Amino acid sequence: MESELLDLSHKVRSDIIELAFRCEGPAHLGGALSIVEILSTLFGGIMRHDPLNALWEERDRFILSKGHGVLAYYAVLHRSGYFSREILETFKKNGSDLIAHPVMNLSLGIESSNGSLGHGLSMSVGVAWALKQKRSFSKVFTLIGDGECDEGSIWEAAMSASRFKLDNLTAIIDCNGFQSDGRISEDNSLEYLRDKWTSHGWKVATVSGNDISNLLTIFRQTDFNESDGLPRVILAKTKKGHGISFMQDNNAWHHNRLTESFYEKARSEIAGE
């Protein structure tokens, strides 16, 4: 399993670089590269879903609250079998379904429209509540940025998730340490986030978010995932731009154009040359 997921993450990372280069314009690279392992682990090893039956009622739901992470999202959906390479390569082409923020399209596996930060957790709380109401065993996963935790609506949603005892909801925070204007503020550092989520009634775990084995362990850990009436959050310590040396921890690649020379460099790094 682990080697398959590693292979998937490798392909997803490679797709991200291809798409960013082919779109011939700026793209959110750093925050897509940081979540490759999280998405690969979820879609490749944890979530119950069926790309051939995208609207399967019993599927687990995934909501990308940090909507600018689309490059990784589209790539993992494509690699999972939701849509063809041809569709994937329409990224940022005029009129495409695949633009710089997700647009709800259930047949493509895209659960919700995002882009404006701070919306995904409220929707996830609603979905999780509704699934419980329907006596469904499906689970809800949502991926949030650490910078996104600046949004007050995240904390409104956080409070309600514990109030409604949504133990079918798992939030993953991509703690890559940066936001648009630079390093995240101290109050969104891992330590503070741990305290904040705990005080909001969530079960909190901290993992190395670019490490598939670490991610698999926490997603499978029985006592963390048991139905005990508590929502859970995984603080995934990642590196922005992970996997490409010159992008890693370099916020210049938050939203930037991949020129040909940088593209070649990134490609050769991924190929292990």
Add this chain to the structure above:
Amino acid sequence: MRLLVSSLRVDENSIKNWSKLGPRATYGVTMLELIAENPKVVVTTADLGNSSGLDRLKKSFPERLVNVGIAEQNMIGVSAGIAKEGFTVFASSFAPFISMRACEQLRMNLGYMKLDVKAVAIGSGLSMNFLGNSHFGLEDVSIVRSIPNIQILSPSDCTEVVKVVLASSASGQPSYIRLTGAPGSDIVNSSDYEFNIGKNIEFFSGSDVTILATGSMVSQAIRVAEELSQKGVSAGVVNCHTLRPFDAAHLIEVCQRTAKLVTVEEHFYSGGLGTEVLEILNSRRVNIPVLRIGISHDYDLSGEYKFLLEFHGLTYERILEQIKEFLHTKT
């Protein structure tokens, strides 16, 4: 099309009773019946369940009432998530909170994703009296009107609150339901009638002037028209209960048989019904004098509801004065 659920009979008694209860409590009564009949209906609130007339529903169907706490943005987001799973969700709060505090949530979830959420604005217009401008619904139509894909429904009396809630539920469309008026407000619809979203209801046809009114102002418009008729003025009245999608075809047709138009709304005079009408006339190249009557564009006094309507020229006497002056104006 009559959409009333079996237990909500429209008869003389229920019409009187709903009017006595007022729009908010009528909303609550309607939801109680709707939720009992339709297992797909869920109600959300941001700590204003009692203010929305939902106290009985809370006791009878606690598992179908979601109170997110004082967090309107979260209320709309959570409602959208529930709607995404196939439920019809009614979310209520005071007009400014639901239309402004949660504005972007309305845009993303109801407008962009077209999820089946009904945002119910209680106490819109001036009915929050001494609670002041922080609680008045003065701009809500203009704000929500600017977001595509949201039906805007503005019932003329409590019976129409029942009709609007049930029609909105049956429509499966995202909606903004704007409740104006107060307990004891005038009865506009004194017997059962045909109600369809997007179809104006014309009470009288008038060749001299036609008053287009919405919400609480429909009853005032009817009294004005009756008064004018007695003085030999042919005055028509149209109940514009649906502000989006607006019944443009009917408006254009009215313009062919009336000399002047007046719009009346318990909302800033700019941005709501009057503006909608002007925009339609402009895009259809219809040239007709229009007087817009509404609240002047400022945050003004607080006081008893009746006092405020009087102050803003929204009682039938004041509306009548303004229309008489308009009729005497050469155009």
